[in-house]
Amino acid sequence: MKNDIILxxxxxxxxxxxxxxxxxxxxxxxxxxxxxxxxxxxxxxxxLLRAIAALINPDKGKxxxxxxxxxxxxxxxxxxxxxxxxxxxxxxxxxxxxxxxLFARYSGxxxxxxxxxxxxxxxxxxxxxxxxxxxxxxxxxxxxAIAMAIYNNPPLIILDEPxxxxxxxxxDEIKSLLKTINRDQxxxxxxxxxxxxxxxxxxxxxxxxEGGRLISEGDVEELFGRSNVxxxxxxxxxxxxxxxIKESNLPVDNVVIKDxxxxxxxxxxxxxxxxxxxxxxxxxxxxxxxxxxxxxxxLTFTE
Amino acid sequence: MILQETxxxxxxxxxxxxxLVMLVLMLIFSAAFAFEGQEYYDSLLNTFGKGVSFEGxxxxxxxxxxxxxxxxxxxxxxxxxxxxxxxxxxEKSAGTLRMVLSRKISKTGFFTARFAAAKIFAxxxxxxxxxxxxxxxxxxxxxxxxxxxDNGKFTVLTANxxxxxxxxxYVFYFLMLLTVISISMFFSVLFKSSIKAILVTVSVIMxxxxxxxxxxxxxDGVKPFLFTSYFSSWAQFFTTPVDWMKLTFDAIVLLVHIxxxxxxxxxxxxxxxxxx
Numbered sequence: 118m119k120n121d122i123i124l125x126x127x128x129x130x131x132x133x134x135x136x137x138x139x140x141x142x143x144x145x146x147x148x149x150x151x152x153x154x155x156x157x158x159x160x161x162x163x164x165l166l167r168a169i170a171a172l173i174n175p176d177k178g179k180x181x182x183x184x185x186x187x188x189x190x191x192x193x194x195x196x197x198x199x200x201x202x203x204x205x206x207x208x209x210x211x212x213x214x215x216x217x218x219l220f221a222r223y224s225g226x227x228x229x230x231x232x233x234x235x236x237x238x239x240x241x242x243x244x245x246x247x248x249x250x251x252x253x254x255x256x257x258x259x260x261x262a263i264a265m266a267i268y269n270n271p272p273l274i275i276l277d278e279p280x281x282x283x284x285x286x287x288x289d290e291i292k293s294l295l296k297t298i299n300r301d302q303x304x305x306x307x308x309x310x311x312x313x314x315x316x317x318x319x320x321x322x323x324x325x326x327e328g329g330r331l332i333s334e335g336d337v338e339e340l341f342g343r344s345n346v347x348x349x350x351x352x353x354x355x356x357x358x359x360x361x362i363k364e365s366n367l368p369v370d371n372v373v374i375k376d377x378x379x380x381x382x383x384x385x386x387x388x389x390x391x392x393x394x395x396x397x398x399x400x401x402x403x404x405x406x407x408x409x410x411x412x413x414x415x416l417t418f419t420e
Numbered sequence: 421m422i423l424q425e426t427x428x429x430x431x432x433x434x435x436x437x438x439x440l441v442m443l444v445l446m447l448i449f450s451a452a453f454a455f456e457g458q459e460y461y462d463s464l465l466n467t468f469g470k471g472v473s474f475e476g477x478x479x480x481x482x483x484x485x486x487x488x489x490x491x492x493x494x495x496x497x498x499x500x501x502x503x504x505x506x507x508x509x510x511e512k513s514a515g516t517l518r519m520v521l522s523r524k525i526s527k528t529g530f531f532t533a534r535f536a537a538a539k540i541f542a543x544x545x546x547x548x549x550x551x552x553x554x555x556x557x558x559x560x561x562x563x564x565x566x567x568x569x570d571n572g573k574f575t576v577l578t579a580n581x582x583x584x585x586x587x588x589x590y591v592f593y594f595l596m597l598l599t600v601i602s603i604s605m606f607f608s609v610l611f612k613s614s615i616k617a618i619l620v621t622v623s624v625i626m627x628x629x630x631x632x633x634x635x636x637x638x639x640d641g642v643k644p645f646l647f648t649s650y651f652s653s654w655a656q657f658f659t660t661p662v663d664w665m666k667l668t669f670d671a672i673v674l675l676v677h678i679x680x681x682x683x684x685x686x687x688x689x690x691x692x693x694x695x696x
Contacts, residue, residue, distance in 0.1 A: 206515035
């Protein structure tokens with residue numbers, strides 16, 4: 118049984134200078150999820166997060182968080198959400214502690230030295246708490262931004278590209294920290310990234326977007342749990358290729374010609390055998406590619 | 421929140437630079453006053469003939485503070501713009517506004533806190549100016565009657581009258597600085613670049629002030645509508661009798677400007693999207 122919906126986006130549209138950046142976008146995230154919002158550059162991920170943080174005014178649609186409309190409950194809602202949107206920027210002339218304190222106060226919190234130190238410890242920056250933020254390496258800046266997002270244990274954390282510019286060790290540490298927060302506190306975590314591979318074994322729910330539109334959303338198991346992938350084969354002789362594949366003993370389904378190319382459903386591991394079989398049979402294979410975005414993501418995700 | 425924003429102002433170098441420049445200007449003026457003052461004021465008194473009677477030492481702390489105020493008031497106001505002109509635009513261009521406004525604090529709350537911090541900064545500037553000019557002036561040059569002259573008119577005030585006049589003049593000057601701040605923050609909301617916001621504010625003040633001070637009938641109809649026409653009204657506290665009606669009107673005009681620019685800034689800022 119599904120948990121309660123913690124974040125719901127309905128029919129969200131936004132244009133900037135006449136160009137649509139979000140088009141009738143819908144999304145649901147449930148309490149306790151670790152959800153990945155995946156899309157290439159300019160797919161609208163950051164704009165979606167800006168809308169969720171009430172930094173932009175959508176042209177259409179609505180956003181509900183914790184069962185309440187974002188507008189007019191912005192302040193009450195945002196006090197319970199930890200955000201990292203876009204490149205992390207700070208007051209570089211202040212030290213790490215003071216930056217965290219400032220942002221804690223912007224979040225409506227009181228000065229709590231203990232909590233600030235504890236949060237800095239959690240992201241491994243406690244020893245640098247007196248250093249000026251301007252001197253931090255980009256990976257440490259990202260960690261500080263994550264510290265700001267997790268400060269005071271908000272029930273919902275939304276992070277935009279949290280793993281970029283982290284080295285492998287820090288990447289594993291932050292991922293593990295977020296997992297622990299999710300497991301121990303039931304915190305819902307939303308991570309937007311263009312690199313699906315970063316989220317392997319981390320997320321349980323996925324939202325795929327491209328060109329400001331939703332391609333698909335669902336549980337990772339539902340979406341990627343299937344064994345088959347749709348494959349398009351570009352050859353010099355599609356009819357011969359279809360005949361050969363059908364006559365072969367290869368485990369494939371739905372072998373058809375569509376738009377001048379061969380289309381089959383098969384397991385990922387079968388793809389090299391199809392390629393080899395066609396080549397041995399003197400059918401030239403120009404390209405093998407996934408036949409839709411989800412298959413494309415699937416291939417990336419299951420690398 | 422206001423204290424936090426004030427802290428942010430004073431951790432930036434600009435605020436310290438403004439106070440340092442003020443101190444340097446005051447030191448230069450002190451040296452000139454100490455070495456050349458007597459000769460200058462004697463010749464000035466001679467040009468006005470024997471009609472001025474004066475008891476005690478002419479060159480005293482009150483005259484020092486009065487002349488310093490005259491020399492610095494506009495410069496200091498323009499220097500304040502260097503700090504307050506970037507209060508919103510700098511947050512926009514640096515991207516910190518995105519980080520701040522994705523928190524609980526509202527745009528109105530953030531702007532108001534910054535505006536209040538700018539007010540505190542202005543208060544500190546006026547207090548600093550008063551402390552140095554009056555404090556140091558009285559300590560070094562001693563007290564005495566104030567020979568105040570403005571626009572070719574002499575007024576002699578007793579030491580006690582002078583102190584009261586200074587207090588009221590500083591209050592009015594604070595009001596004038598708040599007007600400057602509200603204008604600079606308005607442009608800071610409009611522009612993403614701090615330099616642009618500062619330059620536009622300084623340009624507007626300079627052009628308006630230039631027109632306000634021109635003794636040409638051509639601009640007489642415009643002058644009442646320029647806020648700069650009320651900027652130097654603080655000097656009227658050193659005249660006798662004080663024209664309270666005019667000063668009250670001038671103060672109300674400045675207050676209305678502060679309110680209008682603050683409201684316009686809040687409304688425009690509230691509608692702006694954070695896309696940086």
